[in-house]
Amino acid sequence: MSVGRMDARIGYxxxxxxxxxxxxxxxxxxxxxxxxxxxxxxxVGEISIDIExxxxxxxxxxxxxIFGVLIAIFIGIGLVSKEIExxxxxxxxxxxxxxxxxxxxxxxxxxxxLVVNTLFMAIGVFFAxxxxxxxxxxxxxxxxxxxxxxxxxxxxxxxxxxxFSSFSTPLMSAVFTFALFIIGNMADDLHGxxxxxxxxxxxxxxxxxxxxxxxxxxxxxxxxxxxxPVGGRLIxxxxxxxxxxxxxxxxxxxxxxxxxxxx
Amino acid sequence: xxxxxxxxxxxxxxxxxGALFLSLIGAxxxxxxxxxxxxxxxxxxxxxxxxxxxxxxxxxxxxxLLADIYWTRAVQYFGERHHNGSGDFRLLxxxxxxxxxxxxxxxxxxEFGANFLAPKPPDGAGLPGSALDLxxxxxxxxxxxxxxxxxxxxxxxxxxxxxxxxxxxxxxxxKLPVTSPFMPVLAARxxxxxxxxxxxxxxxxxTYQSTKDRNIRENAIGHLQALRVDEDVTQxxxxxxxxxxxxxxxxxxxxxxxxxxxxxGVPLDPxxxxxxxxxxxxxxxxxxxxxxxxxxxxxxxVKSPTPALIPKSDAK
Numbered sequence: 001m002s003v004g005r006m007d008a009r010i011g012y013x014x015x016x017x018x019x020x021x022x023x024x025x026x027x028x029x030x031x032x033x034x035x036x037x038x039x040x041x042x043x044v045g046e047i048s049i050d051i052e053x054x055x056x057x058x059x060x061x062x063x064x065x066i067f068g069v070l071i072a073i074f075i076g077i078g079l080v081s082k083e084i085e086x087x088x089x090x091x092x093x094x095x096x097x098x099x100x101x102x103x104x105x106x107x108x109x110x111x112x113x114l115v116v117n118t119l120f121m122a123i124g125v126f127f128a129x130x131x132x133x134x135x136x137x138x139x140x141x142x143x144x145x146x147x148x149x150x151x152x153x154x155x156x157x158x159x160x161x162x163x164f165s166s167f168s169t170p171l172m173s174a175v176f177t178f179a180l181f182i183i184g185n186m187a188d189d190l191h192g193x194x195x196x197x198x199x200x201x202x203x204x205x206x207x208x209x210x211x212x213x214x215x216x217x218x219x220x221x222x223x224x225x226x227x228x229p230v231g232g233r234l235i236x237x238x239x240x241x242x243x244x245x246x247x248x249x250x251x252x253x254x255x256x257x258x259x260x261x262x263x
Numbered sequence: 264x265x266x267x268x269x270x271x272x273x274x275x276x277x278x279x280x281g282a283l284f285l286s287l288i289g290a291x292x293x294x295x296x297x298x299x300x301x302x303x304x305x306x307x308x309x310x311x312x313x314x315x316x317x318x319x320x321x322x323x324x325x326x327x328l329l330a331d332i333y334w335t336r337a338v339q340y341f342g343e344r345h346h347n348g349s350g351d352f353r354l355l356x357x358x359x360x361x362x363x364x365x366x367x368x369x370x371x372x373x374e375f376g377a378n379f380l381a382p383k384p385p386d387g388a389g390l391p392g393s394a395l396d397l398x399x400x401x402x403x404x405x406x407x408x409x410x411x412x413x414x415x416x417x418x419x420x421x422x423x424x425x426x427x428x429x430x431x432x433x434x435x436x437x438k439l440p441v442t443s444p445f446m447p448v449l450a451a452r453x454x455x456x457x458x459x460x461x462x463x464x465x466x467x468x469x470t471y472q473s474t475k476d477r478n479i480r481e482n483a484i485g486h487l488q489a490l491r492v493d494e495d496v497t498q499x500x501x502x503x504x505x506x507x508x509x510x511x512x513x514x515x516x517x518x519x520x521x522x523x524x525x526x527x528g529v530p531l532d533p534x535x536x537x538x539x540x541x542x543x544x545x546x547x548x549x550x551x552x553x554x555x556x557x558x559x560x561x562x563x564x565v566k567s568p569t570p571a572l573i574p575k576s577d578a579k
Contacts, residue, residue, distance in 0.1 A: 048335040050371035050476055060326035065325070184322040215324060222327030226368045 009097050010105040017109020018116075021075055026113060029067050030120050039161055052132040057143060057225040060125035062240040065150045065221070067121070068114050069181060072154050075113070075160025077173035079106045080257070086231055100254040107250055114154040122147050139227030145235060146224040153218045157181060160213065161247035166253040166260065184215035187210035211247055313357050315364030322365070330366030337362055337372070341379045345386070352388030355379060359397055361405075373401035374414050381422040387483045409443060410435025410473060416449065417466055429453040445469040460494045486535040489556035489567070492548060495530055496559040499538060499546040502526060513544040532560075 021027075037060055044055045080103075083089035092102060122144075129140060160180055164173035185192070187209065194205035218238055220230050324330045337358040344352055359376040363369060381387055381394035389488050397416045405411060416432035417423045428451035437446035445465060452462045455485045464487060471483035506514050514520050517529045517540055529537040536549045538560065548560040557567045 032408070044331075044335070048331070048338050049375055049478070051331055051334060051369070054369070055331050058325075058331050062325045062328045073388065075337075182323060186320060219324040222366055222368075225327050228368075238368065 003205065006101060007087045009101050010108065013092070013097070013102055013105025014112060016080065017106050018112045021025035021110070022114040024075075026071055026075065027117060027120070028072065030117065030124075033063055033067060033121055034124055037128050038131075041131050053129065054225045056125065056132050057126045058144075058221060060121070060128060061143070061146050061150065061221040061224075064118055064121045064125070064147065065153065065219075068118060068150065068154050069157050071117065071178045072110065072114060072157040073161050073174055073181075076110055076158050077165045077170045079110065079162060080165045081170050083175075092111050099257050103162060103166070103254050103257050104250060107158060107246075110158045110162075111155055114158065115151060118147060118151055118154070137227070139224075139229075142220075142224035142227065142230055145230045147222050149218045149220055149238055150234075152238055153215055155242050155246040156184075156213050156215075156249070159246040159253070163249040163253040163256075166256045180213060181215065184213040185219070186216075187212060187214035214241070220240070290454065297513075313361065315361050316359060320367060326365045330362050330369055333358060333365060334369060337376065337379075341388075348385050350384035350389070352379075352384070352390070355388050356390060356397075357383040359393075361399065363434045363436060365405035367401075370405065370408060370462040371408055373398055373411055377414055377418055381418055391412040391418065394418055394422070407439060407441070409436040409439045409441060409446060410440070413443065413446065413449075413469065413473075416453065417470075420466065421461070426453045443469055445472075460490055464490050467558065478496070488554055489558070491533055492554060492557045495532070495538065496546045496548075499526075499530065499540075500544075502544070503540070503544045507544065513542075514540060516523050516540060 014182065019020060037056070040059050041052070041056050044052055069202065080089075083092070086118070089102075125143065125147075126136075127142070129143070130136065152247045157177065164176045188211040190205070190212065194202060194209045197205045217234070220234075224228065287467060311482075313319070318329060319326055323578060340358060341352065341355055355376075359380070362372045363376075366372075377394040377398045379387055380397065381389075383389045383390045395415075395418060398418060401411045404417065406439035412432050412435050416429040416436065419429035419432060430450050432454060433446050436442055438451055445468070449462070449465060449469070452465065467483045467486045467490065471480055471487070474480060474483075482574065502520055503514060503521060505525060506520055506525060509523070514523075517526070517537065520526045520540075521528065531537055532548050532551055532554065534548075534553055539547045539549050541547055546560055547562060548554060549558065551557065551561050552568060555568055561567060
């Protein structure tokens, strides 16, 4: 099999995953998002003081993140199991498609869906910003950086959902992924705990702190809401971290899926 | 007569739609009745989770949004109690503490929060100590924000009458790279204990100039008008006293003062109406209900009205 054909096969699986997600009305969440954001932008000035822009950014980006994470988990856990259940996996694998190509294609399909979803939501956030402030400001650029970090977060969550779904039931995969999402948001606390613990416990805490995904560094929502800049080095490191971590989880998923008895 | 399958389906749909509508009305009506029941609001009087650390962990990193929610809750809590004339603001300080610890850069929470906490009830919570703590925490977290030093100085001057500390706060704020040109002047005035009316006027003028929020600007204009009334009434009553000392009787009208050469023309209040001279020699504002925050020129036993504090969205 040539490299070019391998790319085409992964692309085809990714496109089908995207099409299936759209057919499953995943993008309907955009309606809820639009209602939430426009409602908040209009109402917050009535019930609070001096935080219109802050609320648009905080609520907008938090909603983008939460909606995306939920989609990543609930679609990601069914990517493999649904294909097995509907027996379509056997049809796919009976063709010249390798198992790892199937996993990687599924990953790109889901992340592609989330990128498109985030793109529409980002347009919504910027419209709401324009509505509240009547113009764009220089500091709004940092909102784009926060959105980029949220997309990186989706990469990791998608990879984790796919990893767990490669060996576990959909329900347990959802529980594991969501648990890691929560733990990953407390990563700073874990690192702090590891620093003050000594001996074997310290080593264990440090190992756990470095093994669980660190979502804290990927969350700069509050920072950009105040218009504070995000350092270039953090952008580079976060990008590398998300790529490495996603690659690690996808590699794990491939390793397990390769050995899985599908009969 | 047998009904067709289509007719049965249509009847079922109509019945279901009717049941849905009636149930909705019933649910809304019942809830409205529950809302009108006289209940001691135990639920509203609690903070559920008062630890900012716990809340920070529970927020899963979305601390900014949670801080916005708590700040809105603090505004609503204060606005509602202020509107009802309640003197009980026990949750205000904890709400502001949670808000600012979740988002230490949320400047409105310090600026407005201190102004909610410091004044005596019913205008505020009567907790100047908590207001000072809040403002000092704000400065520790945002040492480059001149407005926080300005608010601290304002607090020392208006609520605590501590001129030395007010001068110190204004002087520290004046040293920042980005600051107001009024800060060094205010620091000097505080140090000298210079004329209270002029200083207060400068403070409110700085407040007016340094914000784009229409509510705050209107509030500052209200205070500036009130200062003018208080100053006018003080001066006019001094004039009346001089007249009484010279003529051994009280003036019967403003025209008497004018004829005696004490004033030139009848002075007008900020609404354009002339001040009223009472039979016992006091000066009163004719339409005192239309001027907020005044402390002088009011009929005996009357307090000046204060504007509603619940903000409007068109405050730009």
